Structure formats: C-alpha cells, structure tokens
Amino acid sequence: MRTALRASAGAAFSLVLLIALAVLVKDAWNWPFAAKLFPLVIGLPALVLCAIQLAGDTSSTIAARRLTPGIEARLESTASRAALTWCWIVGFFVGIWLVGFVVSVPIFVTLYVVSTARTSWPVGFAFGGLTSAFMLAVFHFLLRLHWPTPLFSSLQDAILGWL
Amino acid sequence: MLESAYSAFGMLFGCPCALNLIPFRLIYLVGGVLMGLTFGLIPGLTGMIGLALLLPFTFYMDAPAAFALMMGLLSITATSDTIPAVLFGVPGSGAAQATILDGHVMAKRGEAGRAFGAAFTASMIGGVFGGVILGLSVPILRPLVLAFGSPEIFMLGLLGIAMVGVLSGNAPLKGLVSGGIGLLIGMIGMDPQTGHLRWVYGETYLYDGVSLILIALGLFAIPELIGIAAKGTRIADQVPVSGGGTLDGVRDALRNWFLILRCSALGIWVGVIPGISSSVASWIGYGHAMQTERGARESFGKGDVRGVIAPESANNATEGGDLIPTLAFGVPGSASMAMLLGAFLIYGMKPGPEMITVHLDMTFLLMWSIILANILGTALCLLLSKQMVRLTRVRSELLVAPILVVVFLAAFEANREIADLIALLVLAALGWGMKQLDWPRAPLLLGVVLSSVIENYMFISVRAMGADFLTRPIVMTIAALIVGTLAYGFFVPRNRGIRAAEDTA
Numbered sequence: 001m002r003t004a005l006r007a008s009a010g011a012a013f014s015l016v017l018l019i020a021l022a023v024l025v026k027d028a029w030n031w032p033f034a035a036k037l038f039p040l041v042i043g044l045p046a047l048v049l050c051a052i053q054l055a056g057d058t059s060s061t062i063a064a065r066r067l068t069p070g071i072e073a074r075l076e077s078t079a080s081r082a083a084l085t086w087c088w089i090v091g092f093f094v095g096i097w098l099v100g101f102v103v104s105v106p107i108f109v110t111l112y113v114v115s116t117a118r119t120s121w122p123v124g125f126a127f128g129g130l131t132s133a134f135m136l137a138v139f140h141f142l143l144r145l146h147w148p149t150p151l152f153s154s155l156q157d158a159i160l161g162w163l
Numbered sequence: 164m165l166e167s168a169y170s171a172f173g174m175l176f177g178c179p180c181a182l183n184l185i186p187f188r189l190i191y192l193v194g195g196v197l198m199g200l201t202f203g204l205i206p207g208l209t210g211m212i213g214l215a216l217l218l219p220f221t222f223y224m225d226a227p228a229a230f231a232l233m234m235g236l237l238s239i240t241a242t243s244d245t246i247p248a249v250l251f252g253v254p255g256s257g258a259a260q261a262t263i264l265d266g267h268v269m270a271k272r273g274e275a276g277r278a279f280g281a282a283f284t285a286s287m288i289g290g291v292f293g294g295v296i297l298g299l300s301v302p303i304l305r306p307l308v309l310a311f312g313s314p315e316i317f318m319l320g321l322l323g324i325a326m327v328g329v330l331s332g333n334a335p336l337k338g339l340v341s342g343g344i345g346l347l348i349g350m351i352g353m354d355p356q357t358g359h360l361r362w363v364y365g366e367t368y369l370y371d372g373v374s375l376i377l378i379a380l381g382l383f384a385i386p387e388l389i390g391i392a393a394k395g396t397r398i399a400d401q402v403p404v405s406g407g408g409t410l411d412g413v414r415d416a417l418r419n420w421f422l423i424l425r426c427s428a429l430g431i432w433v434g435v436i437p438g439i440s441s442s443v444a445s446w447i448g449y450g451h452a453m454q455t456e457r458g459a460r461e462s463f464g465k466g467d468v469r470g471v472i473a474p475e476s477a478n479n480a481t482e483g484g485d486l487i488p489t490l491a492f493g494v495p496g497s498a499s500m501a502m503l504l505g506a507f508l509i510y511g512m513k514p515g516p517e518m519i520t521v522h523l524d525m526t527f528l529l530m531w532s533i534i535l536a537n538i539l540g541t542a543l544c545l546l547l548s549k550q551m552v553r554l555t556r557v558r559s560e561l562l563v564a565p566i567l568v569v570v571f572l573a574a575f576e577a578n579r580e581i582a583d584l585i586a587l588l589v590l591a592a593l594g595w596g597m598k599q600l601d602w603p604r605a606p607l608l609l610g611v612v613l614s615s616v617i618e619n620y621m622f623i624s625v626r627a628m629g630a631d632f633l634t635r636p637i638v639m640t641i642a643a644l645i646v647g648t649l650a651y652g653f654f655v656p657r658n659r660g661i662r663a664a665e666d667t668a
Contacts, residue, residue: 010600017340024347024362035359038618039350046343053336082595085392085563089385089591092567093584101572109564116392117560131565139572143223148581 011057018050088112100156101147106132136163191228192532195235196540202236203243205562209256210240211499212387215379216569218506219576226510227528233506234532237499239540241478242286246548249278249471258442258478261449265463265470272466280412281468282475283544285423288416289476290537292427293434293483298530304491305519314632316493316515317620318641320613323494325645326436328606329652338603338652345610346617348373355615356622366582373586374577375505378611381590383498384570386598391559409545415468422452422469423476430477434484434496448477483533490518490526493616498605501612508612 025047028039088108095104110128113119119127139145140163150156195217202213213236221229241258248259249266262282269278311319324346328338351362352372363369416423426448433444452473453459463470486503488494493514495501507514518526574587597604624632632638 013596013600013602017344021344021347027362031359031361032357034622035354035357035361038621039347039361042343042346042350046340046347049336049343050340053340056336081393082389085389086595089389089567090588092571093588096571096584097581101575105568109568112564113561116563117558119561127561127565131568134565135568135572143220143576145572145576146579148575148579 010060011054014050014054014057018047018054021047021050088116096148096150098151100150100153101135102132102156102159103150105135188228188231189535191224192231192235192535193539195232195237196239196536196543199236199239199536200243200540200543203240203256204246208387208391208562208566210237211379211497211502212384213237213240214499214502215376215384216566216573218379218502219376219573221506222509222576226512226525229506229510230525230529231532233503234529235536237503238290238479238482238533238536241475241482242283242290242537242540242544245279245282245286245471245475246544249275249282256442258445258481259474260442261445261474262471264449265465265467268464268466269468269471274408274466277408277412277415277468278471279548280409280545281415282412282471283541283548284413284416285419285426285472285476286479287537287541288420288423289427289430289479290482290540291534292424292476293431293480294530294533294537295483296431296480297483297486297533298527300487300491301519301523301526304487308491308516308519311492311516311637313620313623314628314635315637315641317617317624318638318645319492319494320617320620322641322645322648323488323492323496324606324610324613324617325648327496327609328603329648330436334601334603335649335652337601338606339649341597341603342606342610345607345612346614347610348378348607349611349614350618355619368578368580368582368586371578373590373611374583375502375509375611376577377574377583377586378590378608379498379502379505380570380574381587382594382597382604382608385567385587385591386595388563388566388570389595390598392563394559409548412468413545416472419469419472422456422473425455426451426473426477427480430480431484431487433477434481435487436496442478444481445474445478448473448475479537483530486529486533490514490529493613495609495612498608501605501609505612508616513616 021043025040025043028036028043030036031039092104092108095108098104106128108128109131110121110124113127114121114124140147140160147156147160198213198217199210202208202210214233217233217236221232224232240256244254244256244259245262245266248254248262249270252263252267254260254263266278266282269275324342325339328342329335330338347362349372352360352370354361360370429447429451430444433447449463449470452469453463456469459467459469485496485500488496489500489504491514493504495504504514507518512518512522512525571584571587574583575581577583594604596602597607633642
C-alpha cells in the first residue's frame, strides 16, 4: 500500500533525478557536436520520461494524502533503523578519513556489534579482531595494498611499522 | 569447436597436455562455489552482491581463474537458497520463492530431507542442462553473430537496455529512466572519440569515468546491507528437525526427469530474454508443472515433491541461458550478467563475435564452470545441508559490520583513492533511494556497462554509412523489436505472480 510519506518521497526522488538530468543535458548542450551527440540522444528522452514520472508521482502523492489510513508510524520505525545504519556507515567513512582503515576497522566493528547486535564486549572484541586480522592478512600482506594516508596518520603508521 | 571445448576443460584443470595436473583454477571454482553456497543461504545476500564484492580482487588473477571463481559463485546461489526456503519458508533469494509453497509444507510434515534431495538433484540437472545448452548454442549462433556488423550490435545494445528497463521491476517508465541515467553515468570522463572531457567538473578523479565496481557496490551491496540491518532479525529462532529421506528425494527427482528437462528448457528460455530474473523462471516452472502434471492442481501447495522439483530445475538453468545473449551479442540479461560483462571488458575481451571466435575457449570455460559448479555445489548441499542450516541462524547484525568493511575495502581497490569511498557513499544513497522507491537498479548498471560499447558502435556506423545504417534489414527488425518491447511494457498488464517475484528479487 502506498502511503503519503512514501508517495512524497517518490515525488521528491523523481524531482532530484529530473534536476540532475537537466543539469547534465544543459552542460552537454555546448560541447562539440561529436561529443554531445550521444549524451543528447540519451539525455533528452530520459529527461522527458523523468518529467512524466514526476507528474505521475505528484498526482499519486495527492491521492495518497486523501486515502492513507496512517501506517506512517511503522514506516518511520523502519526508516529510523535505516537512518541509524546510515549514520554508522558515514561514521565509518569519517573514521577512515581521520585515522585510516587499520585503526577504524576494529573500532567500528567492535562498537557496531556491541551496540547494535547487543553482544558482550568480549564477543565484540573478537569480531573486531577477526575482521582486522582478515583485512591485514588479505590486503596488507597478500595484496600489498597501499593504505590511504589519513588526516592523523601516526597511529596507523605505528601499527603498520610494527607489522 | 570440440578442440576449444577440450582446451577450456584443460584450462580449468591446470594444463593436462603438459602433465601439469595441479588444478589451481579448479580450486578457484571450488572457492566460488563455497562463497555462492554461503551467499545463497543468507536472505538478502544474493550472488550478485557476492560478485560485486569479488570483482575488484579478481584483477590479480589470470582471466580463466577469475571467471571460474565468478561462475562458481553465480551458478550455485540458486541451489543453497532452497535450504532456508524449505526449512523456514524464507527464501535465500527471489529464485527460491516458488519452492516454499510445497517445500516448506514438506518440512512441516517432517520430510525436509526428501525435499532437499529432490530440490538439489533437480537444481543440479537444471544447471548442467543450462551449461550444455550454452555450449551447444555456440555453433548455432556462430553464423548469426558473425553476420552482425556495428549497426546491428548498436541496435542490440539499445534493445538490451529497452528490455531490461521495461521488464525488470514493474514500472517500465522508471526502468527506462534508470537505463538512461546509467548510459549517461557511463559517459562521464574522457570521450574516446573526441578527447572531450564530459561532466568531470574539474575533478581529475572523474577523467577515467566512474568505476563499475563502485557502481555495483553502491547500487546493490550497501542498500541490501542497510535493508538487512533495518530488519534486525535472524531468519529463524528454532531449526526444525530436517528428517531423513534425502535419497528418497533424489529418487523422486530422477523419476520426474522429463519434468526437470521441460522446466530446465523453460528456465533457459527465460534466461535468454534480457530483463527477466531467475525468480520468474521458477514461477514459470511451477506454473508449467501445475498445468501439465497429473493431479498437480489438487496436490500442489500441499507438499507435492513435484512443486519443489519444477522451480528448482528452472531457476538453475537460467544461468546458462543468461550467458547466451551476454556472450554472443554483448547484451546481458540481468544485473549479475552486466557485471560479468564489465569483467570481460576489464580483461580486454569484448563480448560479441570475439567470444565465439578469438575467445571461444573462454566461452567453453564458462560452460564447464557452470556444469562443474552445479555438480560440486549439489554434492556439498547433499552432504552438508544439516551443517549449513546453522549459518542461517546467525544474527544479521553480526554480519553487517564485517561485510561493510569488505565493501569499503573493495571500493577502495577501484582506484585506491579516498575519493572512491566518497563516490561509494553517493552511489549508495542513489541505490538506497531507488530500492526504497521501487526504481529498478539493474537497468542503471546495464546502462553504465553498455554505454561505451553502444556509443562506439554508433559512431562507427554513422561514420561508415551515415544515417543509412538505419535502413539495414536486421537493424529495422531490431528497431521493431524495441518498439514491440516498449509497447508490451506500457500497454500489456503483467502477471501478478511475475510482479511479485520481481518485487522481491
């Protein structure tokens, strides 16, 4: 069943895609003929189809607002769990950017397992340790990966130096 | 032709001609099978996600080993997904949905072992049949493929996008826009024809375009992981006793060999059509058995073993069918085949005529991989099904973090820049939005993979013939097929069962 929340999100998503397509087509307009031919052959029909989709989504949003019996609460609960997972993912990225893979992987895995799966700390540490061991065995020793330099690199450098 | 088939078999086993019998490529195949079995067992983790995770690491291997590994994984997920479907009524992937109807009833009756025996045997015969048909189709397709020039291949690329866009999911308009966006993303970077930089906005990172690995991981892997984390439950709290009778199930399957062959043929046919997933094949197999088997209308849904055999043979056979248009025409029928096509391009192999001439041995290697993976996977399932059940009891939250780490590392492998991770997050947001709002993601991936191929063939066609290439008979035939596909998608109401299957696939 389509809810008002879902229908509004659908219309908003279509609008974002429409704007992105419009920007791409506008940029391509001034390119040399050979470079812009294929982008315009694909981009213009995609733009038109996306506009039709947006029109459809907008009308279904209005209809859903009239008909929805109010199951938004359940949807919002799932959405809030998904949003929390997104926070973890973005947090993991920020950790990699700040202190590097080698440091952030065990911290991320341990904290995630303990807080989300509600396991005990020893189990969390075991997961974090095993994941880090797998990462180092495969990527550091086997594939000889050149790790990205984080903003604060001293701890990662110390660990890699020790290894 | 036979020499190529034999040579491909030798490639898989090392090189028997030189008496070097160390089957190192076979070890990769076995590794792929084990990964495929694991991914099939856990709902939400499909073979395609496994392929997306594997792809960056295959660059270090020689091509036959890499493709043996990937085919081992892809061929077998439709076998192990039966285990949670039969025991708990939860399909490991969309392809096992139809199996639930009778398989789960059998498990409740204490006949899980019999259901497993029948399902695994049917899966193996279906998968092997699909691989054999792939090999047999080469001499039939050869003259047809070699008759195709640049204009025809250009039009086939468009047909592939149109079919996948219109037929995958249940919103043809969204599918077409998704395919269009994929084609545009595939054009980011330096235009190979003119050297013009397209949509790079001063970022040197974008000069070489957006990596296929990032697109696959962002569009599919992260959204699925978020879905698993949001559900936050294990598959089942209590594992029912699986019961004996596995050999009875094997006998049931062998007794119904003709049903298996018919459903396998249907599965191959479904696989050949771009845009229709293996979940649809299993429903078609189930429906066919219900209509043609004696007494099936009364007994199906009440624990009839034929209701397990039919869908299982159909969904395993699709892999061989899927590969036929992918290899012969460079038109992949599904997201996983689009990724496999991308892998071919990365290894410098261009699907199309080259795959049945220059790289014929690679085509046969894929055939052998499907056949061996199905035999090996079935043997493992028959031997270890009771142990494998334990994997399905692992709490999903425990799996999410380690897999996320592998996703991030795989993404970083794309260009080894921190920008890879930013691109991953942007694409993940796009993929998650599409998943939540029922926008099909397969056409987008297919668009990215086919973008350079289609544009290249369009330019060759225009340069050689101008607009006259549009008047060639085969081009006009394919154009008519595109129009027919679009008309079908927009004006013909689709089967509810198929819709339901695709929604959850």
